[in-house]
Amino acid sequence: MIRLLRFLSPYKGRAAAMLLLLFLQVLGTLYIPTLTADIVNRGIVTGDLDHIWRVGGFMLLAAILTAGVSVAVTYLTTWIFSIMGRDIRNALFQKSQSLSLNEFNRFGTASMITRCTNDITQIQQAYMAAIEMLLPAPVMTVAGLILAFSKDTLLAFSIIGAMLVVCLFAFLVSRKALPMFARLQSLLDRFTRVLRENLTGIRVIRAFNRSDSEKERVDQTFTDYAETAIRINKIFAAMMPVILIIMNFCTLLIIGAGGQRVAAGRMQIGDIMALIEYAMLILYYLIMGIMVFMIFPRAQSCANRVSEVLSVQPEAPGTPRSHRDSNEAASPARLELCNVTFQYQGAEEPVLNNISFSAHKGQTTAIIGGTGSGKSTVASLIPRFYDIQSGTIRIDGRNIRHMPKRELRDKIGYVPQKAFLFSGTILDNFLHGKKDAGMEEIRHAAQVAQISDFIDSLESGYQTCVSQGGSNFSGGQRQRLSIARALVKRPEIYIFDDSFSALDFKTDARLRAALREEVRDAAVILVAQRISTIMDADQIVVLDEGRVAGTGTHRELMESCQVYQQIAQSQLSEEELA
């Protein structure tokens, strides 16, 4: 919690004003009982009406001012911590964008969503409660006790006695409640994860007739969360009557003992009223302070989870350099992979071993291989979604580790295996490729991607709404829209990660023909499963269990590479093979 206070620094002035006003609010709150005692002792008891009016008017003014100050404190507290929450969320989001996929996977999407939403809300609420309830507590207690002692020593000690009983009781309650708060947070993570899985995987669940068992699983998650929350609330529900009994008992004690002292002439009646109010204020703030202490561990565990993400040092960030090193010789290749070895975090062995190939401007380099041979992994290493363990990847002779990620990714148009569209309009999705793209460029990209006829046939054309993830389009349409989005960007390197798989053969062929013209200045990396998609490529890299089994053209590989021959034989007819 302390570490996150750095997010307050831009609002130091307002925070200082808030603390000053809070102090004034406490003073005002304590001043009113003193005036009450004065009215009773010197006005009511002596029948001095003037004194009652004078002090009563003053008391009204003090009450109005204190109320005004308290509104200002609440306003400032809410403003500061809402803005602070926004800033933490922004920082967390930006951090999550800068993490490598390895680092991101360590937290998981569901947990990242909980950290960005609920965790920060918990932190905000804890800070606000601390300001409004915890901070005034010591001032209120010390000042209240001083005032109580100034009225009567014995009765002031009875207030201290009540405070000790409240503290002991709160200690016993907190021992039970604190572990439950920690459990509640991890249950919330599970809750988000299961819910997300069920909502995104709804089709699979229905197709496999798993609705009932999934319903049970979701229900169990909700129940676990609800039961823990109910157990916590029960503890608090039981706590409140006990605390009220302690407060009432303290009031009775003050009235009983105070009455005897008034009868003995050692105390005035108004002092009893003041003492009761001091006792109530002290006990109220003490209880509120204790409550805040109880919600603090939960907020602390949320703050730890947020800080954990914020403090991640980017994995082997490399040193951005604007120029080539002396050992980074100018290379004719646009993209070069030299002895690249890569292992996923937590995996037992590397998925790629000593991969080397070069891709040239104006040429298509295809990557083919069996499922799980590492094709998509190669594609994801080029934009540095993951960092390699050994070897080098160069673009125009520059090691990609020495390039700022933004510069690197500006050079790349990446079309992922699973086409992903953002919610918004078709046009918005194209503009993701290039913010300032004109309509001409966009139409041209759509034509090359063989999707312009389809868009034109839609009633709202480029303004057609895209649902979350692009679910209102077919797989093939989503793929072509994703390809068009990459084309709008006009990058130096295109990476198509099995992005033609959902297209029929005719569209696939037409798209590749149009693409050849379009990408003359760029290097194209084309990952595919279908041999017909890559047969015409200038160069084909064959992967087998994370190693290069052969490199060459279709004709060369048909003669020299056994793995390629097997793939070709399984897919092509006798005629095509001949």
Ligand SMILES: Nc1ncnc2c1ncn2[C@@H]1O[C@H](COP(=O)(O)OP(=O)(O)OP(=O)(O)O)[C@@H](O)[C@H]1O
């Ligand atoms: N995030 C990950 N963490 C751990 N292992 C992974 C991860 N992603 C992929 N793998 C493993 O790496 C290997 C290569 O996967 P990759 O997706 O690159 O294969 P592929 O050749 O593209 O397969 P396909 O054609 O089926 O898409 C697989 O064995 C896979 O299990």
